[in-house]
Amino acid sequence: MLSDAITKHSLDTESGYPSPLYFEASPLGMDTLHTFPPLGSILRMTAKKCLNEVQRLLDGHQWVKLRMVTCGVQSGIWNIMFKSSSKIRLLSDEDEAVLLHKRNYNERMTSELHRRPLFYFRYPSCITEIDCRTVIDATLMDSLTSPEVMHRCKCIVRVVAAFPWRAKDLYSSVHGQYRLRLTLEDPTARVHAYISGEDGVKFFGRFSTHGELTRKMNKLLGIAEAADSAEGDRSPRNPPWVKCCLMSHYVEKGDPWQSRRYQIFGTKLVG
Incomplete structure (x- = not known):
């Protein structure tokens, strides 16, 4: 979905300029998420002109049809951008297209298989193996909006x-361990997800060579x-969809959510 943005991003800038998680000035609140x-x-939408329909969207849930808009990359993330010619058409909840999208x-939502991303052609890559099959399947948005700050899930990412x-x-x-x-x-x-300690040994293998x-x-x-290894950070990239096990926790007891x-x-990179 974001291969163009990935191609242009240099991996060697990650130390000083980490890949953004969103392009807003600050993270969205839990109520918004x-x-x-x-x-x-989920594509963010930005409008450089004031539209009455945009204000109506902010006032409540409303199905709409967008016309003459463009998709572009901002901070490495795709989003929808309005032009001077862009239009918004408000739709009724009984519109045929709305009913079709609701049904789909x-x-x-009721199918574990169809909840997964549709971009990986039904089955994810086999370059990772997981041993957390008893934990729930979730999207990243499922995890971000979980009522429990500490939880475990498996995702396709x-x-x-x-x-x-x-x-x-x-x-x-x-530190005497893998850290990334x-x-x-x-x-x-x-x-952003971290790997360290025994999880790093599990991920890479205890005796993996440099090659x-x-x-x-x-x-x-x-x-x-x-x-070429010297240019690998700028070469075109197309990361595969892979399974991984994620654990959410907090580092400050007084402010767990922030x-x-x-x-x-529980994830092994078998490559």
């Missing part, structure tokens, strides 16, 4: 960025095998 659907493609949405990403930097000699941050996305949201780590990370990030972090566990 709860208004988003938990599945399907409800069918997807793409890794759009990693820090560090080169094999020689994955293992921290100072992955930027995960699905059609509903993006999150094995390079090959595994290239596959995870969608870097072509023919890409200090929420994601950690990958």
Whole structure:
């Protein structure tokens, strides 16, 4: 879905300029996130002109048909942009197109298979293996809006960025363990997820060689095998859809929601 934005993003800038999770000035509040659907493609919309229909959208839930709008990339994330010629048509809840979309949405909500992203052609890549099959399937939006700050789930996502990403930097000699941050996305949201300690050993393998780590990370990030290692961070990338287990926790007891972090566990990169 975001392959063009991924291609233009340099992995070597992740240390100082991490891949954004949203393009708003500040993260959206939980009340706003709860208004988003938990599945399907969620695109932010920006309008540079004042439209009466836009204000009506802000006042409540309303089905609309957008005409003559464009999709563009802002901060590495696709969004819908209005032009001077853009139009919004308000639709009735009984409109035929609305009823069709409602029916399709409800069918997807009741099916574990159809809740998954539709972009990976039914089955995700086999480059990861998970051993958390007893935890719930969830989209990233499901997890972000969970009533419990501490929870576990398994997701189908793409890794759009990693820090560090080169094999020689994955293992921290100072801490004596693998330490890295992955930027995960699905059609509903993006999150940063961390790997460290025994989860890192599980993810990469206890005795992986430099060549094995390079090959595994290239596959995870969608870097072509023919890409030169010196230019790999700028080569075209198409990250595969993969399964992973996510654990949500907090780092500050006094402010659990604002200090929420994601950690990958129970996941092995087999590449």
